[in-house]
Amino acid sequence: MASTLTSCGTGGSETVTISLVAADYGDSAANSSQRYWDELVQAFEVRHRGIKVDVKVYDWTQVDRKVAELVARDEAPDLAQIGAYADYANAGKLYRADEVLSISAQAAFIPSIERAGEVRRALYGLPFASSARLLFYNKDLFEAAGVDGPPSDWDELKKAATKLKAHGVKYPYALPLGPEEAPAETMLWMLSGGGGYADTNGTYVIDSEQNVKTFEWLRDELVGAGLTGPGAPGRTNRQQVFDAFARGEVGMLNGHPTLMKQATQGGVRYGTAPLPGVDGTSKATMGVADWMMAFRQNGKGEQIGTFLDFVYRDDNVIDFTGQYDLLPVTSTVSEAMREDPNYKRLWQFLDQLEFAEFYPASKPSWAAVSKDVKAKIGAVVSAGGDPAGVLSELQRHADELEVASRANR
Known part of the structure; x- marks a missing residue:
C-alpha cells in the first residue's frame, strides 16, 4: 500500500501515485464501491496526467481495521474513507482540511455535519457521505x-x-x-x-x-x-x-x-x-457521517488536494449519493436533491437529517x-x-x- 513515485515517460516528468482505502457501500459485486471509484479515478487521471490513484475497497466489517493495521506498520494510505478519524487527528497524523482542500470545497459542507468532523475546532474528518435512520x-x-x-x-x-x-x-x-x-x-x-x-x-x-x-x-x-x-x-x-x-x-x-x-x-x-x-x-434520530481523511505520512498534500477537489465536485457527489441512496454532505447537492423529483424518495431522510444527532466522532x-x-x-x-x-x-x-x-x- 505504500505510495510510489514512477517515471511518466512524457517529457521527463514524474507521475505521483496516491493510495486510497475506502469502504464498500454496495450489497453485491454488481454495485460495489470499487466500480464507482474505478470510474471516478479514470475520469480524474484523464484530466490530471501527473497523478495516479490506487484504490482498495473493503467491506465495513474490515475497513477500519485495515487502515489501523496500515497505520500501525507506518504504511498509512494517503487517503482513507472510513467511519472514524479523531484518533488519527489527535495523534497528529492527518492534514487539516484547509491544508488540502480549496476554499470553495471547504465552504460547501453542510455546517452541522462539518462540525462533527472537527477536533479542537479544526476540520480533520472531511464529511464524505451521510444518512439518517427511519x-x-x-x-x-x-x-x-x-x-x-x-x-x-x-x-x-x-x-x-x-x-x-x-x-x-x-x-x-x-x-x-x-x-x-x-x-x-x-x-x-x-x-x-x-x-x-x-x-x-x-x-x-x-x-x-x-x-x-x-x-x-x-x-x-x-x-x-x-x-x-x-x-x-x-x-x-x-x-x-x-x-x-x-x-x-x-x-x-x-x-x-x-x-x-x-x-x-x-x-x-x-x-x-x-x-x-x-x-x-x-x-x-441518528445521523451518520462517514469520513474522508488525508494522512501526512507520505507528504503528498498537493496531489491529495487535487484529487479531493475532484471528489467533492457537485456532479461526483450527486453521482455517489444517488447511486447508493445516501445523503449528501454538501449544501449545494442537498438543495439540488430537494428540488429534483427524481430524489423524492430521499426527502424524508433529508428532513430527519436536519434534527439528527451524530456519533461523538470528534472525540479521539x-x-x-x-x-x-x-x-x-x-x-x-x-x-x-x-x-x-x-x-x-x-x-x-x-x-x-x-x-x-x-x-x-
Whole structure:
C-alpha cells in the first residue's frame, strides 16, 4: 500500500501515485464501491496526467481495521474513507482540511455535519457521505398479521411484533447488534429512550439511567419474548437483516436509505416512519457521517488536494449519493436533491437529517469506544444479560480512553 513515485515517460516528468482505502457501500459485486471509484479515478487521471490513484475497497466489517493495521506498520494510505478519524487527528497524523482542500470545497459542507468532523475546532474528518435512520416495515406482513400501521412508541412496537410472530414472521423486529451495525443500532435505541452516548457537553454518559432502562426493556420485552428472530442479536449483522427484509422475512427494522432500493428489487411493499420512542415518537434520530481523511505520512498534500477537489465536485457527489441512496454532505447537492423529483424518495431522510444527532466522532477515544460497543453490547440483551454492569464497564473504559487521549495531544 505504500505510495510510489514512477517515471511518466512524457517529457521527463514524474507521475505521483496516491493510495486510497475506502469502504464498500454496495450489497453485491454488481454495485460495489470499487466500480464507482474505478470510474471516478479514470475520469480524474484523464484530466490530471501527473497523478495516479490506487484504490482498495473493503467491506465495513474490515475497513477500519485495515487502515489501523496500515497505520500501525507506518504504511498509512494517503487517503482513507472510513467511519472514524479523531484518533488519527489527535495523534497528529492527518492534514487539516484547509491544508488540502480549496476554499470553495471547504465552504460547501453542510455546517452541522462539518462540525462533527472537527477536533479542537479544526476540520480533520472531511464529511464524505451521510444518512439518517427511519423505521422500515413490511406493509404486506403488517396487513396479514392485523397490524394497523407503524408503531409510535415501544408498547405499540411490542404489540405489533407479537402479532407478527403469531403470524409466523421470521423476524418480527430485526435487531442487528453484531459487529457491523452495533454502534448505530445501540445509539438509535439510546436516543429513543431519552439517552445517548454523550451529553450536550460531549461527556460520555453510556451508563446513564435512561440507557440502562432502554437495554433492560430490550432484553426483557423484545429479545426475551422471542420477537427479534432467530440467532442472537450480538451475532446478527445489518446486511444480514437487510437481505432478510428484501426477502420478505422481516416485519420491522431500523434502516437507512440504501435499504429502499434493495427492498424494491426484492419486490417488498414497504413503508417508513419516524422511530418509536419510549413514550411516543422518538424526539431524536441518528445521523451518520462517514469520513474522508488525508494522512501526512507520505507528504503528498498537493496531489491529495487535487484529487479531493475532484471528489467533492457537485456532479461526483450527486453521482455517489444517488447511486447508493445516501445523503449528501454538501449544501449545494442537498438543495439540488430537494428540488429534483427524481430524489423524492430521499426527502424524508433529508428532513430527519436536519434534527439528527451524530456519533461523538470528534472525540479521539470514539474509535476505541465504538470497537468496545461492537464487542460487548450484544451480551446486554441476551438471557441473563446485565445492562447496568456492561454499560458501566463501557463507561469506565471510555473515560479511561478519553483521559489518555487528552494526555497524548
